[in-house]
Amino acid sequence: MNLMEEIIAAVDEMPPFPQVVHRAMQVIAIPEYEVSNLVEILKVDQAVTANILKLCNSAYFGLPRKVSSLKEAVVYLGSDQLKQLLLSGAASKIYEKPSEGYAVFADELWRHALATAVMSQVLRRHLRLKIDENMVFTAALLHDVGKVVLSSFVSDRYIAIESMVESGDYSFQEAEKDVLGFDHAEIGGKIAESWDFPPSIVAAITFHHEPARSPKEFRLLTELVALANNLAVMVGYGTGVDGLACRGHGLLLQKLKLEEKDVEELILLFQMEMEKTCDIAGVSER
Amino acid sequence: MSLVTIGIADLKVSNNPEDTLVTYSLGSCIGLAVYDPVAKVGGLLHYMLPDSSINQEKAAKNPAMFANKGIPLLFKQCYKLGADKKRMIIKVAGGSQIMDAAGTFNIGKRNYAILRKMFWKNNVMIDGEDIGGNCNRTMYMQLDDGKINLKISKKGMVEL
Numbered sequence: 001m002n003l004m005e006e007i008i009a010a011v012d013e014m015p016p017f018p019q020v021v022h023r024a025m026q027v028i029a030i031p032e033y034e035v036s037n038l039v040e041i042l043k044v045d046q047a048v049t050a051n052i053l054k055l056c057n058s059a060y061f062g063l064p065r066k067v068s069s070l071k072e073a074v075v076y077l078g079s080d081q082l083k084q085l086l087l088s089g090a091a092s093k094i095y096e097k098p099s100e101g102y103a104v105f106a107d108e109l110w111r112h113a114l115a116t117a118v119m120s121q122v123l124r125r126h127l128r129l130k131i132d133e134n135m136v137f138t139a140a141l142l143h144d145v146g147k148v149v150l151s152s153f154v155s156d157r158y159i160a161i162e163s164m165v166e167s168g169d170y171s172f173q174e175a176e177k178d179v180l181g182f183d184h185a186e187i188g189g190k191i192a193e194s195w196d197f198p199p200s201i202v203a204a205i206t207f208h209h210e211p212a213r214s215p216k217e218f219r220l221l222t223e224l225v226a227l228a229n230n231l232a233v234m235v236g237y238g239t240g241v242d243g244l245a246c247r248g249h250g251l252l253l254q255k256l257k258l259e260e261k262d263v264e265e266l267i268l269l270f271q272m273e274m275e276k277t278c279d280i281a282g283v284s285e286r
Numbered sequence: 287m288s289l290v291t292i293g294i295a296d297l298k299v300s301n302n303p304e305d306t307l308v309t310y311s312l313g314s315c316i317g318l319a320v321y322d323p324v325a326k327v328g329g330l331l332h333y334m335l336p337d338s339s340i341n342q343e344k345a346a347k348n349p350a351m352f353a354n355k356g357i358p359l360l361f362k363q364c365y366k367l368g369a370d371k372k373r374m375i376i377k378v379a380g381g382s383q384i385m386d387a388a389g390t391f392n393i394g395k396r397n398y399a400i401l402r403k404m405f406w407k408n409n410v411m412i413d414g415e416d417i418g419g420n421c422n423r424t425m426y427m428q429l430d431d432g433k434i435n436l437k438i439s440k441k442g443m444v445e446l
């Protein structure tokens with residue numbers, strides 16, 4: 001097997017994206033869905049149920065009494081909180097696998113993914129982009145999932161990638177592509193495909209370092225994820241291995257005629273939102 | 287020894303010689319470390335943005351997020367513990383950029399520029415700095431001797 005075939009095999013062996021999350025998201029997407037339908041789906045998964053109750057009873061919400069029924073918790077949290085909890089619960093498990101090659105701190109990739117998701121939400125909301133909220137959140141959350149798989153294959157080639165990046169002329173993703181023949185974005189797209197995510201999300205993941213190559217109908221989503229990734233990395237929610245060695249994709253900022261002050265304000269809003277999210281999700285900001 | 291973490295948009299001061307202050311993953315943000323070797327008082331600030339005028343109300347709640355609010359506050363808190371401005375040793379790290387020829391993502395540069403301007407106005411000299419590039423930095427300060435160590439992505443540990 002050549003390297004690409006080995007990696008494709010590893011992609012096939014990835015644990016599936018939890019069906020319960022996929023199905024719950026479909027129900028929540030229906031306007032005025034039946035709460036009991038949602039509860040039926042969720043209660044099958046004990047871990048998910050426990051998480052929902054845990055969040056609901058966390059100090060963050062400070063409820064006067066303990067909530068012990070799943071239905072009550074679902075009603076209390078509401079669909080927005082619930083969607084984010086379900087998606088981030090699934091994603092955190094995927095990212096928190098220990099990775100050798102891209103020897104990053106255990107939760108570094110996960111924190112970066114979460115920051116990118118929060119950043120993309122802030123951008124979508126404040127720039128009033130007409131684009132589905134779940135789609136944005138999911139694509140941003142999973143954009144670097146390819147690194148999870150790639151990490152265990154780079155081993156001895158990692159030094160070559162690193163020294164290309166050090167030369168200053170190559171981004172981390174360009175160095176990956178040069179050394180391996182493909183990059184983590186491409187692999188991430190293949191993983192999302194194998195998980196039956198829609199083509200929009202697959203495209204946003206595949207092209208998050210080269211948004212201009214994304215098909216036209218998915219371009220806005222891809223540009224948004226690319227920009228959110230840039231800003232998250234810039235303000236310190238990146239990973240140690242690649243540092244700030246990624247190319248800037250500020251096209252969206254230029255198109256929307258945003259100025260320095262606007263970007264600063266977005267970063268301010270992001271940081272406040274991120275602190276809240278870390279609090280809820282129990283992630284250390286570090 | 288105890289490790290005291292300074293988060294993003296945060297500052298802490300100490301006069302406990304057992305402490306090591308640390309702030310992780312400085313990208314475009316700036317880490318400012320100040321230390322008085324006589325009083326053995328030190329502080330570390332990790333700010334994100336140059337100027338709080340973008341949102342005064344939120345700035346009041348998060349002064350350490352901004353250079354113009356966080357820097358004076360850092361000095362003031364050190365003075366409270368007995369530090370003297372004349373003895374302060376000042377070290378600065380961060381202000382990195384992503385790879386962007388268009389200059390759209392230049393907050394790191396502006397974070398550094400405002401610090402220089404404020405220091406110049408107040409006659410403060412910088413004793414050591416490691417600024418810019420596209421690396422990620424973690425900054426440590428030992429309270430017993432004020433030594434500053436930097437962990438730089440792709441480079442490893444260096445003393446500043």
Ligand SMILES: [Fe+2]
Nearest residue numbers: 143144185208
């Ligand atoms: Fe990436």
Ligand SMILES: [Fe+2]
Nearest residue numbers: 112143144229
């Ligand atoms: Fe990323």
